[in-house]
Amino acid sequence: MEQQTKHENFVAGVVGAVLGSFLGAVCIILVSQLGYVAVISGVVMGVCTLKGYELLGGTLSRKGIVVSLALVLGMTWLVFQMDCAIEVAREAEIDFFEAFRSIGYLLEEGYLNPRYYWGNLIVLYLFTLPGAVPLILGARKSPEEEAVPPYVSSAAAPGQPGSACQFYIAEPRWMRRYRLSIFLPLFVVLGFVFWALLYTSAQGNEWGPLMGCVAMVAGLVVLLSVGVHLAQPSQAGRWIYVRGGGALWRVDFQLLNLILEFRFTNKRGALRALEWGRLSEEEQRAGREAIERAIQQLTAGQLPPGSALSRAVACLADPQLEKETSWFWKISYRVRGGGTEPERRKKVVIAKAYPGLVPVPGTTPPEKAAPGRWGFGLAAIALTAALFFIPYTLLASPAAGPAVYRPYVGEGFTVQIDETWESDGADGFVKGNDEYYRIIATPLGAYTPEETYDDLCSIWAEGCIPLKDPMYPALWDLSDGVTGDGDDYQFFFQEWEIDEDFYGCLSAVMSVDKNLLISIHGYTTSLKKYHQVAMEVAGVLNSVTFQIGQEDAISGRNFLCGDGSQLYLDPDGSFLWDQTPGSEASACYLGTYEVFYGQDAVDAIAFREEYGLTREDLWETIFYSMDGYWPDGAPLEGGYTTLAFGSEETGYHVCLDTFYTVILHNESMVHEDGSAEPMGYDTVYLGFYIPELEMADLINLNTATDARWYLQE
Known part of the structure; x- marks a missing residue:
């Protein structure tokens, strides 16, 4: 054999x-x-x-x-x-x-x-x-x-090489277009496969795209196998065909060069295969002589079948045409059996890259380069696209698409939540069969963010253990942030395994300026679903916006004062204070005004040294009131009623950003008889505006008396 x-x-x-x-x-x-x-x-x-x-x-x-x-x-x-x-x-x-x-x-x-x-x-x-x-x-x-060690023939060559041999050398350029038409589409197919995988990952684990990827990869394996088979003619450069000794021979000249007796060049092809066209004229002449000597020895029957030489120089005896295309001939030739094995025929493909070669009588020798086989490339690309898009289309979910969000408005804040979240009738939401969410807002009170962080960590640590592979380990510590509206806040994110096979995560936003703690909770009993739950909780955390103290609640509005007088604050910065509204003869104060809120209100008072109030004093007052503010509550020694953190009692929400300083620049007073008297002094008020009551609860620093202004629309 x-x-x-x-x-x-x-x-x-x-x-x-x-x-x-x-x-x-x-x-x-x-x-x-x-x-x-x-x-x-x-x-x-x-x-x-x-x-x-x-x-x-x-x-x-x-x-x-x-x-x-x-x-x-x-x-x-x-x-x-x-x-x-x-x-x-x-x-x-x-x-x-x-x-x-x-x-x-x-x-x-x-x-x-x-x-x-x-x-x-x-x-x-x-x-x-x-x-x-x-x-x-x-x-x-x-x-x-x-x-393979160099083979030394044991039989001497009888005589000199014959001169009747005809050599057919492959023309390398004749197969370039064919080779390109086979491999280039495969790289296009690979690029499409990677695009489809990235696209599918962006869509989530949707069944249609995933099945499309499975079918596409299976098709890719088939296409690679077909491509390897079709590429065989493109390897024509490794063979030389010779007519000599009354037969057609196929010569593997690189293998022949490994046999010591027939070596014709010192090039071994260590980095790349030997190419006949790159050999010198002397090497090519020596190669032809070596091939002729090999054919002589094989024709004389001096070497047994299966020897190294017979593997390098194969005789295509009694060739018969089996198939002919634009790119190759497929012929069969007779192979001598061994022992009791009968003779048989073997098939071989010969590329049409050998000028003048007629492998079988009646065939036409090639005269130009073989055409490209672009049909394979187009079919490969079309098949790959079909294997992806057919399952994608048939199995695509009608509801597939990017998540749609809707605003959830709490007391003093807004977040964006997935519209598929359904309220559970209490303070939570449900998504699907195994995802639960809660959004809770409470006053931060006199607690600092650091104290609140420690307390929340302690609460979650009871009976829970931190998740082994958290998604957001860098967010576990208390960190600073700024909303899109420029509000400062502090936040953290924690991930826990609660009991067994129950997973939860907590994100929290704390703003001292707003006196607000917003906690977002997510729970699931599926570790696989936990990653989606954590991602949604983090998304809610990043979407927080505050409504508290975002606008000036006093400027340009009218108020009924606690003593029955009426204050008109014109948007142009002027004011009129009617002492007895509705009366035909009423005294009025005229002038301009300034309104400050938030940190600007603190700075405006601290700047006026005549009142003896420092920023620390003002912050202590504000911080003291943030536990729960009661304008009408029973006063304690030193001021307003305070509530302990966690008390069931609730007060009105106040904070730095609802703290106001109002300065009235009194320019003149108009008496009941219509005469005007110049004034030339300022009246300064400070305190909180309470949206729930539509009231400003202030202190007149000039007289150290309470002043309550009720909004009049």
Whole structure:
């Protein structure tokens, strides 16, 4: 039986390894996005890369193993980064490329758990070994062409080489278009596969896109196999065809050069296969002589079938045409049996890249380059698109699409929540069958954010343990933030396993200026669903806006005062204070006014040293009132009623941003008889505006008396 030694094509092998590594990368991402353990698909990465080199390169040599392992290491790291970037992009709602560039920063800053990241990467590398090691060991057990020791023929060549041999050398340019038409579409298909995977990951775990990806990857395996088969004619450069001794011979001149007696060049093809066109004229002449001598020895029957020489120079005896296309001939030739085995016929493909070659009588020799086989490329792209979009269309959910949000308005704040959240009739929301959410707002009171943070942590720590692999470890500490409206706040995010198989997360926003604590809770009994719950809670945290103290509640409005007088504050900055409204003869004060609120109100009073109030004094008063403010409550020694944190009693909500300073610049007084008297002094009021009562509860610093202004529309 005839034996054939595989010939290595290094460049084609590298292309095969790259294609195989792409297939392994697709498998890792697809398995991960399906929600399974992606490290198992590391086996596929090892197998596909090494097998890809062997399929297109012809054999797996030492250099093939080195190149393939380098590709496995590099591609495994790249695809792991891509998988992490997909998760980051989905959770942070940013595009994939920005997430990919930010992986290093997120690791450094602690947004990604380093132990989780490096642990999974190492395990993924370890899982490539079961795929790669068996192939490597199998390759090392098989003799490689470069490892075959030079063969010395035991039979002497009878006489000089004949001169009747005709040589047919392949024209390399004649197959370039054909080669491009086979491999270029495969790279387009790989690009489409990666796009589809990224698109599917952005849509979430929708059944339609996921099944489309599964079908598309299966089709990719088939297309790669078909492409490898169709690419055979493009390897025409490895053969020389010779007519001599009354027969047609196919010569593997690189293998022939490994036999010491027939060596015609010192080039061994270590980095790339020998190319006849790159040999010098002297080397080509020596090569022809070596081929003629080999044909003579084989024709004389001096060497047995299966010898190294008969594998390098094969006789295509009694050729018959089986098939002819625009790119190749497929012929059959007679092979002599061994022992009791009868003769048989074997088929071989000959590319139409040999000017003047007529392999079988009656065929026409090629005269120009073979055309491209672009039909395969178009069919490959169309098939891949169909395999993705048909399941995507048939299985797509009618409700599929980006999440839609609606505002949830609480007391003094607004957040954006998923419109699929349904109220449970109390203070919570339900989504689906296993997601629960709560949004609770309470006065911060006289507690500092640090004290509140410690108390909330202590409450959650009772019977709970921190989640092993939190999504937002960098947010666990108390941090500072600023809303889109410029309001300062402090926030934190915590993730816990509550009891057993019950997972929860808590995010909280605390604003001292607003005297407000907003806590957002998420719960689920499914660890798989927990990541979605945590992401939604974080989204609510990032959407907080405050309504408290956002606008001036006093300027440009009219008030009925506690003594029955009427105060008109004109939007142009002037005021009129009617002492007896409705009376025909009433005294009035005229002038201009200034209104300050928030920190500006504190600064405006502290600036007036005549009142002896410092910023610390004013903040102590404000802070003292934030536990619960009662304008009509029973006064305690020193001022207003205060409520302890956690008391069931409630007061009105006051804070820094509802604290006001009003300065009336009294310019003149108009008496009942209409005469005017110049005044030239200021009256200063400070206190809180209470929206629930539509009232300003103030103190007249000039007279140290209470003043209450009730809004009049």
